[in-house]
Structure formats: structure tokens, C-alpha cells
Amino acid sequence: MTTKAYGYLMGVGLSVAMLFILLQGDVESWHSSGPLNPGHEKLACKECHIPSDGSIRQQLQANIQFLLGNRKIEHDFVFTKISNKQCVACHDRENDLHPTYRFNEPKFITVREKIHPEYCISCHREHSGQRISHFSPTDCKLCHEEMHIEEDSITVPHHELIEREDWETCLGCHDFHGNHDMEIEQTVGRHIKFKKIQDYFDTAPAPYSGELIHKAKESIYEK
Amino acid sequence: MADDQLILCHCMEVTKATVQEAIDAGVSTFSELVEKTKASTGCGSCALTLHEMLGDKVEWTAVIARKKVFIADDINSYRLIAADKSYQYPKHHPGQYILVKAKINGQWVSRPYAISSMRSQLSYREITVKKKQGGLFTEWLFKQKLPIKLFISNPQGDKIFNIEDKSRPIICFAGGVGVTPVISAYRTICNENIDHHSFHLDYSTTGHANTSKQSKKEFNKIITQSTGASVYLRNTLFEGNIRFKDIHKIVKRAQVKTRYYLSGPAQYELHVQKGLLNAGVKSHNIYPLSSKQLIESPSVSQSVDKKRTFKAYFYIGIILFLSFLIQDFFNLKIPALEHLQLQEYYKRWTGYGIFTFFAFQWSYPLIRLIRENTRFYAYQQLHKITGAFAPAIFYLHSTKFGYAYLLILSLGYLLNFLLPLCNKDNFQSLFENPIVYKAWLSSHIFLSIMVSSLMFYHIYTAFSYS
Numbered sequence: 001m002t003t004k005a006y007g008y009l010m011g012v013g014l015s016v017a018m019l020f021i022l023l024q025g026d027v028e029s030w031h032s033s034g035p036l037n038p039g040h041e042k043l044a045c046k047e048c049h050i051p052s053d054g055s056i057r058q059q060l061q062a063n064i065q066f067l068l069g070n071r072k073i074e075h076d077f078v079f080t081k082i083s084n085k086q087c088v089a090c091h092d093r094e095n096d097l098h099p100t101y102r103f104n105e106p107k108f109i110t111v112r113e114k115i116h117p118e119y120c121i122s123c124h125r126e127h128s129g130q131r132i133s134h135f136s137p138t139d140c141k142l143c144h145e146e147m148h149i150e151e152d153s154i155t156v157p158h159h160e161l162i163e164r165e166d167w168e169t170c171l172g173c174h175d176f177h178g179n180h181d182m183e184i185e186q187t188v189g190r191h192i193k194f195k196k197i198q199d200y201f202d203t204a205p206a207p208y209s210g211e212l213i214h215k216a217k218e219s220i221y222e223k
Numbered sequence: 224m225a226d227d228q229l230i231l232c233h234c235m236e237v238t239k240a241t242v243q244e245a246i247d248a249g250v251s252t253f254s255e256l257v258e259k260t261k262a263s264t265g266c267g268s269c270a271l272t273l274h275e276m277l278g279d280k281v282e283w284t285a286v287i288a289r290k291k292v293f294i295a296d297d298i299n300s301y302r303l304i305a306a307d308k309s310y311q312y313p314k315h316h317p318g319q320y321i322l323v324k325a326k327i328n329g330q331w332v333s334r335p336y337a338i339s340s341m342r343s344q345l346s347y348r349e350i351t352v353k354k355k356q357g358g359l360f361t362e363w364l365f366k367q368k369l370p371i372k373l374f375i376s377n378p379q380g381d382k383i384f385n386i387e388d389k390s391r392p393i394i395c396f397a398g399g400v401g402v403t404p405v406i407s408a409y410r411t412i413c414n415e416n417i418d419h420h421s422f423h424l425d426y427s428t429t430g431h432a433n434t435s436k437q438s439k440k441e442f443n444k445i446i447t448q449s450t451g452a453s454v455y456l457r458n459t460l461f462e463g464n465i466r467f468k469d470i471h472k473i474v475k476r477a478q479v480k481t482r483y484y485l486s487g488p489a490q491y492e493l494h495v496q497k498g499l500l501n502a503g504v505k506s507h508n509i510y511p512l513s514s515k516q517l518i519e520s521p522s523v524s525q526s527v528d529k530k531r532t533f534k535a536y537f538y539i540g541i542i543l544f545l546s547f548l549i550q551d552f553f554n555l556k557i558p559a560l561e562h563l564q565l566q567e568y569y570k571r572w573t574g575y576g577i578f579t580f581f582a583f584q585w586s587y588p589l590i591r592l593i594r595e596n597t598r599f600y601a602y603q604q605l606h607k608i609t610g611a612f613a614p615a616i617f618y619l620h621s622t623k624f625g626y627a628y629l630l631i632l633s634l635g636y637l638l639n640f641l642l643p644l645c646n647k648d649n650f651q652s653l654f655e656n657p658i659v660y661k662a663w664l665s666s667h668i669f670l671s672i673m674v675s676s677l678m679f680y681h682i683y684t685a686f687s688y689s
Contacts, residue, residue, distance in 0.1 A: 004668060007672075010670055014672075014673060030627045031628060031688065033688070212638050
């Protein structure tokens with residue numbers, strides 16, 4: 001047998017074995033595109049990746065028709081596309097300070113174009129291994145630049161912080177979704193420093209005092 | 224450098240001073256001089272100079288170079304016509320050379336040049352000259368405007384092509400401008416309708432791209448006109464220098480009685496000689512035209528091979544690979560690119576890009592499977608150069624190594640880029656060992672299949688979990 005034949009034989013043999021193992025149901029975690037975000041570590045793939053309608057043959061057929069222009073929309077292949085639906089299945093609650101649906105209002109068109117706050121995954125991209133995958137302090141500016149509070153109670157009034165462009169202080173006192181049962185700090189200077197916020201966005205525990213008001217469901221199947 | 228320190232016999236590295244010392248010590252005949260100094264025991268092109276130094280009469284013919292033919296960059300052919308128009312050149316044998324003499328800066332300088340005109344060309348002699356950087360004679364010659372006045376000797380040298388003996392096939396190995404005497408042989412065969420049953424030329428050159436259309440055309444004409452003549456153009460820019468393996472292949476197909484003629488730079492002739500002896504060719508069947516004949520069986524002295532030179536694509540590949548590692552290790556990310564790489568359409572299009580890259584790289588073994596032709600080497604070169612850009616192509620699709628099966632895919636992909644980068648072109652001496660080559664080739668094929676199947680799996684997964 002020639003050297004090349006050895007190479008081909010070995011390659012084909014091991015590839016078949018490898019694909020066979022990968023396509024087995026119990027090695028799902030090997031398909032992951034990245035580590036699960038904090039709090040999601042124990043979630044099974046099927047919690048978010050829900051089988052799409054139809055058989056693979058039908059799905060392929062539908063998408064070929066789509067490519068040929070005979071069908072108006074693509075059909076999800078194997079699993080349905082991830083949307084807010086999967087997130088709110090566990091995280092939906094009342095009194096969210098920044099619920100995604102609010103950003104669908106017409107006045108938020110510019111901010112929608114810029115950072116897409118109407119989608120959970122714009123900030124909380126899954127498989128990034130972080131709480132927040134995208135955030136820039138100036139994101140607050142996109143909506144709050146014109147803000148003026150009558151009888152402002154904090155030591156340095158909000159409009160002054162805005163004039164100073166001190167956007168890093170926002171999350172030092174306010175929790176974006178408002179899910180921590182805490183007193184809001186009134187003294188600018190005693191607020192949580194941005195570095196700590198960044199660590200929290202990464203993997204560190206919450207720097208905000210107080211318990212969580214709403215606890216997410218542990219599974220979408222939980223009643 | 225003083226004139227007497229000049230090397231007179233390049234084959235044996237004998238200086239003019241050494242020869243002069245011997246003459247001063249009383250040596251008066253040519254044979255004694257040769258025996259004492261060993262000069263002229265190689266190619267013999269300095270014999271005439273030795274005769275001159277001994278005071279023997281050497282016959283010089285005044286000629287005028289009236290025509291210059293551009294062959295390639297730094298290579299010209301000169302047609303030398305005798306000043307006395309009635310003069311007819313004596314016939315020469317292909318393989319022979321003439322000494323060309325000219326007065327440069329008040330000094331007579333002579334150099335041997337192989338004749339490239341055919342045997343029956345009696346109205347002029349043609350020589351083909353390569354301009355040598357810093358070479359006194361060639362730099363002078365290239366600067367001259369036509370017509371140039373020169374003196375030439377009668378044909379010299381007993382190392383000639385035996386084209387009459389049709390019972391024995393001929394294989395020539397020519398390197399660079401060393402192809403000149405072979406051209407003379409080809410022209411003679413073609414012109415005199417010598418139906419030589421096998422005359423093959425393996426011609427190593429870096430200059431294909433710059434070779435003039437005219438000379439290419441002539442080559443093709445000769446090959447198509449004469450039966451049994453064949454040429455293999457070995458573009459050393461693409462394929463690297465001729466290897467022992469290539470020589471083995473040629474010898475394997477040849478008959479035992481084949482004569483092997485070698486013509487080229489000393490180092491080239493030496494290397495091919497070693498390769499031929501290594502392949503089992505008897506030394507009496509090897510005729511180096513311009514260097515000493517090797518008799519002894521070659522030991523492991525393959526010093527020519529040990530010189531390590533890396534190909535340009537090797538440097539490109541290594542730089543791209545290191546850049547990729549550095550940007551990932553130090554997290555030197557471009558925000559705009561990171562953002563793009565999260566976009567579905569971008570992922571798809573760059574994915575198609577990688578797919579096309581794979582398909583292109585796979586087309587090479589397919590072409591090879593179908594047919595081994597001369598253009599195959601160009602494909603091989605393209606395969607190597609394209610492969611060197613693998614890290615850049617990968618970077619466009621993903622600046623990270625990935626996670627889980629993607630990590631395996633990325634590592635496999637980069638390993639399958641690094642391994643072929645360290646190939647026989649770049650690590651010649653290592654690859655003289657056939658086991659290394661076999662392990663290398665089978666690993667490359669194996670990895671290619673593994674990475675390709677993982678790529679298909681990735682396409683399936685990427686579309687499934689979007």
C-alpha cells in the first residue's frame with residue numbers, strides 16, 4: 001500500500017468514527033460554540049435549542065425553495081432560531097426597568113439601529129461565558145442624554161454628571177433591570193466603581209446589595 | 224585582487240601564481256605542467272591558457288559579434304562572424320567550447336564559452352553568455368555596442384555529446400546557462416536529421432518567466448521536429464532544486480546503457496553526479512561537461528543539501544501564523560471585526576470563503592490523481608502558496624480558536640497548515656530520509672480529511688444552532 005493510501009485510509013476511518021461519536025446524543029456539550037453564561041451552567045441544550053418543525057429532508061427542501069425564490073421565509077434548520085422567547089421563558093417578570101419590548105416603541109428607532117436593545121442577546125449573548133457580552137457606558141447616553149430631574153436628591157445632580165459625560169457612574173447606583181432589592185445610593189463617590197461593575201458583567205457575583213427580587217425559573221418546563 | 228591570484232583552473236582551484244611558479248621552476252611541457260599543478264584536469268577549459276603561459280603558439284581567429292539575441296534576463300546569445308569573410312569555421316562537436324579573448328582595460332582577458340550553434344553551422348559560431356555580477360568579462364561584454372571585436376580559439380575540449388551512437392539513449396541534466404552545449408546538440412540532431420531514439424533533457428532553470436518567446440519557440444520546434452527528443456523544464460523557483468529523489472525517478476525509467484551528460488554550475492553538476500551514483504549509475508556513464516568526474520561512491524557527504532534556504536511562502540505562513548497567535552494571546556482585537564464576526568451573513572460568507580479555499584486545496588490531489596503533467600508542478604506550487612495564507616483566511620472568519628469541537632477544528636486546521644509548511648522545500652536534509660517524507664505525507668492527507676469532515680460537521684452545526 002502506498003503512503004498516500006495510508007493517509008487516505010486513516011483519515012477516512014478516523015473521520016467516520018469521529019463523526020459517529022459527535023452525532024451521538026450524549027456528547028451534546030461538544031457542539032457548544034462556547035462556555036455557558038454564569039447561572040446557565042446547568043442548563044441542558046434542549047432548554048433553548050428546540051427542534052424545528054419537519055424532518056431534515058423537509059427543512060432542506062424548504063430552504064432550497066427559499067434560495068430559489070419560491071418561498072418567502074427561511075425555515076429553521078434542525079433547531080429553531082434563538083429569540084427573546086427562549087430568554088423570557090425563564091426571566092420574564094413584572095417591573096423590569098428596561099424590558100426589551102419597551103424598545104420597540106417608535107421613539108427608540110435610533111437606539112435600536114445602534115445597539116439593538118430590543119433583543120436580549122444584544123447584551124447577553126449566550127456561549128460567551130459572561131453575564132454581559134456587550135456593554136459600553138455610553139450606551140446609557142443614547143436615551144438619557146436629555147434627562148433632567150426636578151428636585152434631584154443626589155449629591156452631584158444627574159444633569160451635572162451628564163454634562164461631565166460621566167456615564168460610568170450610572171450603573172454604580174442603578175441596576176439596569178432593577179432586580180436587586182436595594183436602597184439607591186445618594187452620595188456620588190460612594191457609588192460602585194465601574195471596574196467592579198465590569199467584573200460583575202464578566203463572572204463575579206453582583207456588587208449590588210439586596211436579594212434578587214425575581215428568581216429565574218430553572219427550566220422552561222418549570223410551571 | 225592581484226592578477227596572479229586569479230583562479231585559473233576553477234575545477235581544481237589552481238591560481239595563476241601556482242602555474243607561473245611551476246613554469247619558473249623549470250616545467251616546460253604541457254603534460255608536465257598538468258601533472259605538477261593539477262590544473263586542466265577537470266573540464267580542461269584552461270588548457271589553452273596553460274599553453275599560452277608556456278609560450279606555445281595558440282591560434283586565435285579575429286571575429287566580430289554582429290548579432291545579439293536576447294534569451295532571458297542577463298542572458299544573451301552572440302553570433303560571432305569571422306573578420307575574414309572567406310573563413311570557414313572548422314566543424315565542432317556539441318559539448319565543445321571556444322575561448323573568447325578581448326582587450327579589457329589594456330589587458331587581454333579570455334574566457335571559455337560553450338558553443339550553442341549547431342555542428343554544421345560554418346558561417347558563424349554562437350555562444351550564449353550569462354552576465355555574472357562583478358564578472359570582469361561578461362560585464363564588459365554586455366556593455367559593448369554591436370559590432371564587438373573579439374578573438375576566438377578553435378573548438379576545445381574532449382567532453383562531447385556522442386549523438387552518433389543511437390544505440391545508447393542520452394539524458395542531459397542542464398542547470399541554468401549550462402544548457403548551451405545541449406542546445407548545440409539539439410540543433411545538430413534537428414538539423415542533420417539524426418533520428419536519435421532517445422535524447423532527454425532535464426533542464427533546471429529559474430528563468431522561465433523571463434525567457435524570451437523566441438528561445439521558447441525554438442525549444443518547442445526542436446522537440447516537435449526531432450523524434451525521441453524530450454525536455455523537462457524544471458522551474459526551480461516553483462519546484463526547488465533537483466533532488467536525489469527526482470534523479471532516482473529518472474534513472475529508474477532509463478535504460479542501463481544510457482549516457483548521462485551534465486552541464487551547469489560546478490555545484491549543480493556535483494550534486495547531480497552524486498545523485499546519479501546514488502541511484503546506481505556507473506561513473507563511466509556519467510559525463511560532466513564542465514567539472515571533474517566523480518569516481519568514488521558518494522558517502523554521506525551531501526553538503527549541497529545541507530544549506531537550508533526557506534521559500535518565500537514559508538516566511539509568509541510563519542508571519543501570518545505568529546500574528547494570529549499574538550492577536551489572540553494578547554487580545555488585540557479589532558472591535559469592528561469582532562462585531563462583524565457575530566453577524567450571520569458575515570459568518571456565512573467568510574464560511575463560504577473557507578469552503579472555497581478547502582475545495583481549491585483539494586483540487587490539487589485530484590489533478591494529481593488524474594494525470595502527472597508538467598503543469599502539475601505549477602498546481603503544486605499554487606497549492607503551497609495558497610496554503611501559506613491559511614491563518615489569514617481563518618482570521619477573517621474567526622479571530623479566536625473556539626470552544627469544544629471548534630477548538631479541535633481550529634487546532635487541526637492550523638496543524639494542517641504548519642505541517643505542510645515544514646515540507647521538503649524548506650527542510651531538504653530532513654526529507655532525504657524517506658520515512659520522514661512518508662510520515663509527513665500520510666499525516667498531511669490524514670489531517671486534511673479529518674479537518675474537512677469536521678468542517679462539514681461545523682457547517683451542519685452552524686446552521687442547526689443559529
